[in-house]
Amino acid sequence: MSADPAGRRPRPRLPYLLIAPSFLALLVVLGYPLVDMVTLAFQDMTRKELFSGAAPPWAGLGQFRTILGDGFFWTVVARTALFTVVCVSLTMALGLIVALLMRRTSPWVRAVLAGVLVAVWAMPVMVAAAIFRWLFDADYGLVNWLLSTMPGIDLARHNWFTDPWQGFAVITAVVVWGALPFAAVSLHAALTQIPPELEEAALIDGARPSQLFRFVTFPAIKPLFVMVTTLMAIWDFGVFNQIWLMRGGQPEREYYLLGVYSFIESFAVNRYSTGAAIALVTVVLLLAGAVVYLRQMLRLGEAE
Numbered sequence: 212m213s214a215d216p217a218g219r220r221p222r223p224r225l226p227y228l229l230i231a232p233s234f235l236a237l238l239v240v241l242g243y244p245l246v247d248m249v250t251l252a253f254q255d256m257t258r259k260e261l262f263s264g265a266a267p268p269w270a271g272l273g274q275f276r277t278i279l280g281d282g283f284f285w286t287v288v289a290r291t292a293l294f295t296v297v298c299v300s301l302t303m304a305l306g307l308i309v310a311l312l313m314r315r316t317s318p319w320v321r322a323v324l325a326g327v328l329v330a331v332w333a334m335p336v337m338v339a340a341a342i343f344r345w346l347f348d349a350d351y352g353l354v355n356w357l358l359s360t361m362p363g364i365d366l367a368r369h370n371w372f373t374d375p376w377q378g379f380a381v382i383t384a385v386v387v388w389g390a391l392p393f394a395a396v397s398l399h400a401a402l403t404q405i406p407p408e409l410e411e412a413a414l415i416d417g418a419r420p421s422q423l424f425r426f427v428t429f430p431a432i433k434p435l436f437v438m439v440t441t442l443m444a445i446w447d448f449g450v451f452n453q454i455w456l457m458r459g460g461q462p463e464r465e466y467y468l469l470g471v472y473s474f475i476e477s478f479a480v481n482r483y484s485t486g487a488a489i490a491l492v493t494v495v496l497l498l499a500g501a502v503v504y505l506r507q508m509l510r511l512g513e514a515e
Contacts, residue, residue: 245494251487258481267484274488283464284472284489291448291468294379298386298447303440305387306394313399325396332392340456343385347371372458375465382466385453390443397439401432434510441504445497469493 252274256267278284309328313321346353355366372378405428413427429436451470454462462471473493477486 248487248490248494251484252491254484256483261483270484274484275492277485278488278492287467287469287472294383294450294468295444295447298383298390298450299440299443301383301387302390302394302443302447303436306391306398306439307436309391309395310398310402313395314402325399328392328395331388332396334389336389336452337456339385339389340453343381343388344457347381375463378457378466382453382457385457386447386450389453390446394439394443397435398432401435402428405431438504441500445500445504448497448500449493469496 251267253269253271254267255270255273259265260267309324313324316324345351347355349355349368349370355369358364358366371381409427409431410423413423418426449470450468451474454466454468454471455474458466462475467475469489470493473486473489475486476482476489480486
């Protein structure tokens with residue numbers, strides 16, 4: 212216990228001691244790579260410096276001028292933002308629907324559905340990507356076969372990734388599939404905390420189901436809904452694995468998001484400093500989302 216000179220109650224040190232190992236681990240695992248990436252973004256490293264071990268020349272803001280003056284970079288930024296908005300919107304809408312359905316089902320159905328959601332959440336991204344690649348395969352895909360059985364539709368040997376809009380629709384399905392369980396389970400947990408008396412009183416007063424949801428149910432879960440939405444936006448903004456795996460490790464330029472673009476610039480084109488600058492811009496944008504998330508957590512804590 213640390214004494215307060217003003218005579219107030221001393222603050223316990225135990226919480227800080229308990230969180231110290233996690234903080235130190237994050238500092239070691241994430242701190243050094245982040246500092247190294249920031250340094251690299253202000254340098255001009257080539258393969259010569261990489262293999263010789265010589266210090267790369269200092270480039271200052273040159274890398275940032277290059278990427279910020281490149282029209283393709285802003286195309287990738289806009290594409291990443293649009294992809295994030297679509298993925299988050301679908302995930303939260305479907306997650307809310309699933310959570311509401313779970314609330315109205317019997318206990319055993321709810322338990323089975325929760326088990327399925329946990330299994331999907333635990334599925335590695337590589338396995339999910341392999342399954343979706345088979346489902347939408349041009350030669351043996353199940354989706355092409357099912358759609359071709361409908362009158363007037365012929366999708367035999369149709370390649371979904373020839374058109375980037377169709378390809379991103381498939382990739383969006385992979386991302387939403389993996390993120391849906393977290394959203395649904397979190398929102399269902401929030402729904403279980405709503406006192407039944409509130410909804411019963413609204414129904415007695417003549418509220419319709421839509422009004423009940425709008426004025427009673429959703430306001431009660433809104434803090435958690437905003438928090439989960441912010442987390443989803445942060446995760447989806449940095450999507451890399453799903454695109455890389457769905458395109459077999461060779462994504463076309465039409466499929467570049469910021470994470471993929473940074474990786475390609477660094478390890479395929481060997482412009483290491485340019486890739487680091489793109490990654491640093493991505494980190495700054497993600498930090499903006501993290502600030503929103505922390506603010507929502509603080510507001511939730513004050514409400515409680």
